[in-house]
Amino acid sequence: MITMKTHFFRYSFILLLLLACANASSAADLLVGSDQRYANISSALANANNNDVIIVGDGFYQENLVIGKEVKILSENGSSNTFIQPAFPDEHIFNITTSNITISGFNITGATNAKAVYIFSAANCNISNNEISASDKGIYTEDSTDGILRNNTIHSNYMGITLYNSTDFTLKNNTMTSNDYNFGIISSFPECYVHNVAISNRVDGKKIYYLTDEANYIVPSDAGQVYAVNSSGITVKDIAVSNCLDGVAFVNTSNSEIRNVTVSDTDTGIFSLKSDFNLIYNVTAGTNSIGIGLYRSGNNILANSTSTNNSRHGIEVSFESSNNTLANSTTNNNRIGIYLSDGSENNTLADNTVNDNKGNGISSLDCDNNLLINNSVSNNSISGMYIIFSDNTVLTNNSASKNKKGIFIRSSKNNTMIHNIMTLNDLNFGIDVLPYAEYMLPYAEYIHDINTSNKVDGKRIYYLIDEADYIVPSDAGQIYAINSTNVTIRDISISNAISGVTLVGTNNSYIDNVTISDCDDGIYFRDADKSSIGNVTISDCDDGIYFRGADKSSIDNVTISGGYSGIYFRDADKSSIDNVTISDCDDGICFWESENNSMTNSSLYENRFYGIYVVDSDNNEFIGNIINNDNRDISYYKDIIFYNSDNNTVDKIALAENRQQISFTSDNKSLSMKGADSNSVTLSGKTNLNGYVKINCDSSNLNLTYYYDDLGISATEESSIILYRLSGSEWTKVSDTILDTDTNYVLVNLTEFGTFGLFRDASSSPESVSESEHSNSDDSSLAARTRSQGTVADLPVNSNGEILRDTIIKSSDATTALSISKGTKAVDPQGNPVNKIIVTTPSSLPADTPAEVVQSGLYYDFGPDGTTFSRDIGISIEFDPDDFKNRIPVICTYTSDDGWIALETSADRNNGRATAMISHFSLYALFGEDAGTGSQTILAESAKENISYLHETADEEAVEDKNGFVYLYWITGIAIILIVGILLIKRKKSEGDF
Structure with missing residues (x-):
């Protein structure tokens, strides 16, 4: 048994040794260079296996590398000798898509529209000892973790080192200079701010203080950028920060303060994410994208700060940041001065000055229960205060002046306005509902508590809800009537409002003798039936009168321009x-x-x-x-x-x-x-x-x-x-x-x-003259020209006889002209409006007419007879200056009682034109008085402006002869009239008149 165990362990050891040797032999070195097997990195990478090392010799390489194998790419002699530029500047140079990659010892430059080194969804990558420049982004990580960035020099890029939604990176001895944004973290998740960033990292020569899990720490004054993550009791004061993504960032940090700090040329000067009970005081934030930003942060105080010249927002409170106080701060020359959004509630904005912003001064988007008190907003290009999708907002004692719109509330409910003063805005105040909500009954988004202490250009806002039989006082500057009935609006002048008069769900109302100007909507009706509008003048409003779902109304005697x-x-x-x-x-x-x-x-x-x-x-x-x-x-x-x-x-x-x-x-x-x-x-x-x-x-x-x-x-x-x-x-x-x-x-x-x-x-010829004139046809003169058809001109008048625009009317031969100014009333003897004017040359003249007048032919009859004008109109008669060398041209009018009466006349001898003012129609002629008679020919001063106007405009336009006379007819007529004129003169001589 012992022998079998001994053999088992012996053979197992030999097998493991063989496997180790096999693995060692698979990790090869691939050499790249002009005299090596691989001329470029791409070809070596294509032939590499996991764990291989690619060693790159000195030289210049133009490549875009996608690295999907676990390899090390090292330069042979460092970044001063090994250069890589992109073959395609819009693509990344090192595009790392897998873990366990090392890039070291290169000079990487020229990814002008891409990233020099891009690490995507990778772990345990090591980027070290590189020089990176002239790219859109130097080193950029995304959704990556546990990387090492060490001993890199990164300069002259748009972004230096950026960690986007990445965690647990270690940064040591990196030098970032002359980048638009040297260093920064991008994420809305606090866990993505947990990194090991050593103090040895530098931004434009200053230290990065990256504090994690610190307490009661005072940041030294040599800081070039500060992050405090998962910390408390941090003090940042008396520093200046620039050219980084976040100047000073608090992430999940509480009971800390930022005081006497200047931030410039950053993406967000002061950045607070999920950080509560902090003080931001006496901060100057300028030329950033966002000056000061609070995100998912509550119970903070931001006071006595200045945020100006930022490209987006001076101060932003967003993503459910609630119970913050913004006070005594100045936000000028931003796109938006103060921006509340995305469910940020119960914030107080007090005593702030918000001027000269390119958009809105203060905006509240989808934020409820905020208090805006004692703020001054002026000279903002869109709205001083813009409240949209925001309910239960209280606006008290605010001043809005010289904005495009003063205070504008849109698609919001139950807001309260007390003692707000709006002056000299293009449009002082308005409530509006976006189209999606226009059919919501009973018009909840028009229901607000707005009392008469609110004023527009010194006049009161009357905001009526559920009123009946109400007569609006004459001191109204703007009127809203919601869910009301029988509201009377009379003898009121309104201007510079988003909507001058607004009736929503309000029936049987009466609007009379009202003047409205320079509004978006002059009068707006929404589901407001049976209204009566009369004697109303509206000018320079986007929509004069707008009816939406409003039926059975009567509009009479209304003028809109x-x-x-x-x-x-x-x-x-x-x-x-x-x-x-x-x-x-x-x-x-x-x-x-x-x-x-x-x-x-x-x-x-x-x-x-x-x-x-x-x-x-x-x-x-x-x-x-x-x-x-x-x-x-x-x-x-x-x-x-x-x-x-x-x-x-x-x-x-x-x-x-x-x-x-x-x-x-x-x-x-x-x-x-x-x-x-x-x-x-x-x-x-x-x-x-x-x-x-x-x-x-x-x-x-x-x-x-x-x-x-x-x-x-x-x-x-x-x-x-x-x-x-x-x-x-x-x-x-x-x-x-x-x-x-x-x-x-x-x-x-x-x-x-x-x-x-x-x-x-x-017509083949003009109408014939009388039989007596025919009988004397051998005594022809120009004065005998006669026509029954004259110039018939239409007047642009309303039903009251008022001329709707300045009008010039000329005779068919253009020798006489009438000048009638806009607003003049023309009526006949019965008081009826006159809408046509007839200019004729009479077939005969009164017996006491001088011979030279008869011969001149410069006499005219205007009709309809007896027409009078509410103000004087101009008459001009053109003449040949040679015919009046020693005489003064005088326009005369004929009356049955007094005969010919001279009018005060202005004579322009250079242009051959005499001008006078008249108040009614009659027979008019141009006389010539001897220069020595002392006749009254000087025009009264009061008439000179009208005469001047006639001189300037008489040549510019004429109302065309309605009956289409042409000069061919005149040639024939003149021949006949000359004969008749000669006969008349002979008859007068025989009777002893001459």
Whole structure:
């Protein structure tokens, strides 16, 4: 038995010895060099086995190495002689994907968009004695453990040494200099901060103090970077830290303090992760990504600190960091001054100054139960205070000034505001709900406790909840009414609000004589039915009036100008719009999924993209509306658009400077129209009647009624009216039309679409003069020229007769012009608004008219007769300066009682223009008074500005002669008139008048 045991142990020993020899023989050395078996490292690596050693000779190597075998790669003579650069700079140089790797003795450089040494999901790797430079990242570990980094020199990279979600690394004698970020840990897990980092490591010549499981330790002042992990009672003071990922980091560290510390050019200057009951005091954090960051940290005090010029946040409190106090600190010129996020609750922000940040001053995202008190926020580019998805926030005694938005609360509930002052912000205050929550009833995200101690530009905010029969006082600067009824808003001026007036779930309200300007939404209705809006003026608001799910409202006598949308209906039905004027908006009025609304007697002028825009909306009526946007040359501009909207009735919509009226009914196909006052393609022998309209339609046909005005045209000319379509560069007659001269329309069923225009036969000669003038035709003069057809010009007016924009009207021969300023009222003797002006040359003049005036032909009659203006308008008459060399041009008006009366006149002899101011229509002529008569020809000072305006603008625009006169007619007329004038002069001489 003993013999058998002896043999067993003997043979076992021999077997183990043989196995050991076999393993020893498998660990080979592979030599790399210009005179070695392997010319490069890649080929040696391809032929290596686990545990092999690759020895690299001196020289330069250009390679990207993926190391998936357990090998050692060593230089023969160190980093000063062995250089490795990447073949592809966007790929890692040493990409280590397995454990037990050693890289030692290389000069590694040039991975400009990658990592010089990258260790991924590997253990027990050793990187030592290397020089690493000019790469995006020097040594970067990810999800790795138990590595050794020793005696490396790392410089001039973006990142030096970075440990990402890695554990238990040992770092000794590494030197990191001139990297943007020399050293740092990246992880949200405290266990990934447990490493053995010796004090022998240097960052820009200073020591790294990496404390683990320390207590009651005061960090020396020669620190270049500090980490305290799983520690307590740590004091960091009187140091300056820069160019590292975290300047001072507390991880799972409590009852410690950071005092009188300056951090700059770091990712996060002061970094606190899962660290409680610490004091951060008198810290200066500038030019970092984040100045001071608290993450999963509570019950800390951050006070008397300054965090400025950081690219992201001055102070960040995030990831459920609660019960912290931030006080008496300054956060200026960051992207966001103070940022609360991700469930950080019960924090207090008090007495902080937050100015000049590129985004929001103070932001609260998804954080409840925080207190913001006595903070000053100003000159922030977006919002002073922005509260979003954050409930039960209390804002007290805060001041917000000169921000884009002062205090903005969005999609949050049950917030309290007391005595906050908002001044000189572009938009002082607002409550808003993101679209996902708009159907949540009963509007929980509009329920807040906001009392009248809160003020906007010195006026009170009225935030009404569950009120009834309430009259808003006149000192209101902004109004919200939630779940209320019968609220009256009258005689109030509102400006610079996110929403001037907001009614949510509030019915039967009345808004009258209200002026709103410079808001996001002028008036916002959400599920607010049966409201009445009248005598309201809204200017420069993004949306003038916005209806969302708000039905049965009445809008009357409302003027809206500037902004994106004048009126916007979304899912809003059965409302009426009457006598509304919308101008200078992107879109005039939009109906989206809105039905059975009516729009009547309204005007849309100079809107940039669309006049009326109707989408997915049926059974609406548009009656007697005007769209004048003929100056819009952009191809995508349309006066009116219907898309997928059925049975909308359009009756006498006026296009092209109110010259043409069209009626039709939409189907559910796409339809658009754009009016134009002129077209470059003419039609020989024809005169365009009232402008042009371009029609695009996806339907196979469109029944359309095309109206015209027969003023100033003969019955023969009217009977020649034909509708034409522009085909390429030629006008083609549209077939199967019906002309109704009694009602003045052309009825047509269009089957082709494009640009259309009504044309009539051109007049062969002007209307004839009287029989007495014919009998004296041998005594011709220019003064005898006569025409019954004059310039007929449309005025852009509202129902009150107010001119909607500055307007110039010229006679057909451009020798006289009227200048009427915006806001002037024009009414006839019965007090009715005047919307057309007629300029004619009378066929005869009063008997006491001087001969030289008759001969000059410079006399005009303006109509309608008896029209008066609420303010003076300008009249100018052009003349030949040679005819007035020794005389002073004076404009005179004729009255039956006093005859010709001279007006105060300004004469521009160089340009041949005389100008005066008038208040009513009459007969006007240009007289010439002798220079020595002393006649009153000097214009009163009060009228000079209007005269100057007329001089500047009379040459710039003229309202086109509606009846299309051309100078060919004048040549024939002048010949006839000259003969008649001569006969008249002879008759006067024979009667002794001359």
